[in-house]
Amino acid sequence: MSIIHARGLGKSFRVADKQPGLGGTLRHFVARRHKDIPAVRDVSFSIEPGEVVGFLGANGAGKTTTLKMLTGLIEPSAGAVAVAGFMPFRRQAAFLRTITLVMGQKQQLIWDLPPLDSLRVNAAVYGIGEAEARRRIHELAEMLELGEELRRPVRKLSLGQRMKAELLAALLHRPAVLFLDEPTLGLDVNAQARVREFLADYNRRTGATVLLTSHYMGDITALCQRVLLIHRGRLFYDGSLQELTQRLAPYREVCCDLGEVYPPQAFAGFGEIESLAGHRVRLLVSRDQLTATISRLLSTFPVLDLEVNDPPVEEIIGRLFREGAVG
Amino acid sequence: MARYLRTLRAFWTSALAAELEYPANALIELLSVLGNLAGSLVLLALFYGRGHGLGGWSWNEALVVLGMYTLLDGVTSTLLQPNLGEIVNHVRTGSLDFVLLKPIDSQFWLSARTFSPWGLPGLLAGVVLIVVAAGRAGAAPAPITVLGTAGLLLCSALILYSLWFVLAATSIWFVKVWNATEVLRSTLVAGRFPVSAYPPLLRTLFTLVLPVAFLTTVPAEAILGRATLPWVLASLGMATLSLGLSRGLWRHALRYYTSASS
Numbered sequence: 001m002s003i004i005h006a007r008g009l010g011k012s013f014r015v016a017d018k019q020p021g022l023g024g025t026l027r028h029f030v031a032r033r034h035k036d037i038p039a040v041r042d043v044s045f046s047i048e049p050g051e052v053v054g055f056l057g058a059n060g061a062g063k064t065t066t067l068k069m070l071t072g073l074i075e076p077s078a079g080a081v082a083v084a085g086f087m088p089f090r091r092q093a094a095f096l097r098t099i100t101l102v103m104g105q106k107q108q109l110i111w112d113l114p115p116l117d118s119l120r121v122n123a124a125v126y127g128i129g130e131a132e133a134r135r136r137i138h139e140l141a142e143m144l145e146l147g148e149e150l151r152r153p154v155r156k157l158s159l160g161q162r163m164k165a166e167l168l169a170a171l172l173h174r175p176a177v178l179f180l181d182e183p184t185l186g187l188d189v190n191a192q193a194r195v196r197e198f199l200a201d202y203n204r205r206t207g208a209t210v211l212l213t214s215h216y217m218g219d220i221t222a223l224c225q226r227v228l229l230i231h232r233g234r235l236f237y238d239g240s241l242q243e244l245t246q247r248l249a250p251y252r253e254v255c256c257d258l259g260e261v262y263p264p265q266a267f268a269g270f271g272e273i274e275s276l277a278g279h280r281v282r283l284l285v286s287r288d289q290l291t292a293t294i295s296r297l298l299s300t301f302p303v304l305d306l307e308v309n310d311p312p313v314e315e316i317i318g319r320l321f322r323e324g325a326v327g
Numbered sequence: 328m329a330r331y332l333r334t335l336r337a338f339w340t341s342a343l344a345a346e347l348e349y350p351a352n353a354l355i356e357l358l359s360v361l362g363n364l365a366g367s368l369v370l371l372a373l374f375y376g377r378g379h380g381l382g383g384w385s386w387n388e389a390l391v392v393l394g395m396y397t398l399l400d401g402v403t404s405t406l407l408q409p410n411l412g413e414i415v416n417h418v419r420t421g422s423l424d425f426v427l428l429k430p431i432d433s434q435f436w437l438s439a440r441t442f443s444p445w446g447l448p449g450l451l452a453g454v455v456l457i458v459v460a461a462g463r464a465g466a467a468p469a470p471i472t473v474l475g476t477a478g479l480l481l482c483s484a485l486i487l488y489s490l491w492f493v494l495a496a497t498s499i500w501f502v503k504v505w506n507a508t509e510v511l512r513s514t515l516v517a518g519r520f521p522v523s524a525y526p527p528l529l530r531t532l533f534t535l536v537l538p539v540a541f542l543t544t545v546p547a548e549a550i551l552g553r554a555t556l557p558w559v560l561a562s563l564g565m566a567t568l569s570l571g572l573s574r575g576l577w578r579h580a581l582r583y584y585t586s587a588s589s
Contacts, residue, residue, distance in 0.1 A: 013585060073424055073586050093430035101428055108425040110341060112348045117341040124337040125431050127330045
């Protein structure tokens with residue numbers, strides 16, 4: 001029995017059709033014209049209880065719009081969606097107690113007060129008794145490694161601490177389904193890792209279902225066995241992460257600082273040049289050639305510094321659609 | 328119901344704590360209340376000092392109206408402005424998402440989420456002015472009259488709240504409606520004086536379109552013992568109608584909410 005079920009889901013937005021410049025502005029002010037822009041088209045998938053699913057796509061691909069339909073914030077223009085047996089857009093109290101939404105770029109904590117005050121408000125809203133709320137806060141704070149931070153005004157917390165406190169506030173009512181929109185946005189590498197560990201731990205302990213979007217491939221690789229890939233509002237891939245990375249990212253990004261400036265042709269045979277600026281070159285090197293290529297790079301060029309990364313999701317996806325591997 | 332009361336307590340304790348983070352606000356608000364009240368008193372004194380009356384109201388009776396206005400203005404500063412003024416921001420930044428995903432009535436959340444203790448001096452000043460002026464105008468209201476007046480004032484507050492909420496709710500479509508709420512607040516300043524002081528055209532406007540008459544003049548008539556049943560019923564009707572309108576419009580508006588994009 002799936003806990004999230006979407007069939008033929010679609011959403012179009014009505015946007016102003018406005019020409020640039022003063023003339024266009026005035027014409028638009030007098031006679032507004034609109035057109036319907038489809039943001040999400042015919043998306044179908046099912047998610048089983050306890051699954052952690054990554055939701056991938058470039059900016060504007062329709063990830064957030066889909067999340068908003070799943071949480072009931074906006075009404076689908078087409079298709080049907082059910083979450084834990086509810087129609088999300090009706091926003092029944094029983095449904096809202098089952099889910100939670102965390103958005104990396106929006107916050108629900110009260111800016112001028114310590115997180116504990118916001119938590120007290122949430123406990124009251126969800127009807128959690130005071131003793132029980134204290135117990136849950138203690139438990140979650142321990143998992144999140146939050147202590148004194150809960151007593152300091154939110155505006156004085158670091159971004160990482162704030163995000164952890166946001167997670168605590170979002171999980172106080174023990175939701176069974178977690179929707180996370182860029183939960184590690186802007187965090188440094190350590191804080192990202194801690195948030196990931198927490199989410200994995202939470203999923204293991206509670207069996208909660210998690211659907212998460214992220215720009216960081218690291219989030220997806222650490223947490224998700226399964227990914228949904230959305231492009232221009234359509235679902236393009238639904239399957240295991242392993243298969244996707246083999247299909248999509250058989251590359252690693254090698255970034256070198258060199259002692260001298262070289263022309264682009266000097267890197268022929270090492271990999272595809274992603275960027276070349278002065279002393280710094282970024283190459284995309286296929287995974288199976290990685291170690292061999294690095295040792296050749298080190299012996300051929302005066303390398304001052306070398307870094308190997310996963311290429312950003314955007315890059316992988318862009319490459320995928322350029323090459324027409326999908327679609 | 329118990330959950331709503333507990334939520335309200337949590338709302339207001341946190342609001343109080345947040346406001347006390349900025350104590351300088353207290354002084355500024357206090358000065359603003361005193362300044363406004365002094366300005367209104369001088370204006371009234373000018374009318375009466377030159378032998379003009381205001382629509383047949385004596386000096387002390389007119390002060391009762393001013394007291395009602397000051398009291399309502401206090402309600403505005405304490406509750407309406409801090410809460411309803413935020414709705415536009417919730418829509419603009421998309422933080423309305425968090426409100427809509429809470430298992431609690433969203434209109435309740437948006438209308439009662441916070442309160443500003445700095446509006447309380449205004450409330451108090453209004454009550455003092457009403458009591459003193461009504462006494463000097465020779466009114467000796469029975470307890471039932473006081474209770475009735477309180478009821479009518481509650482109607483006034485509900486009418487004012489509903490109008491404001493309706494305007495704020497339109498931000499779902501127009502996003503920026505600060506101007507509209509400014510117009511509302513400055514029109515309500517008209518409630519400082521008895522409605523009969525205005526020319527007939529404005530009087531009709533203030534009764535039927537912008538219910539300024541119900542806000543201050545009707546409760547003032549009541550405490551002075553001059554309330555008439557039709558006006559009391561009209562006031563009750565107006566309050567029920569506008570409250571119903573605000574709820575209906577909010578539900579309707581939410582169907583159009585698209586949520587600010589990430």
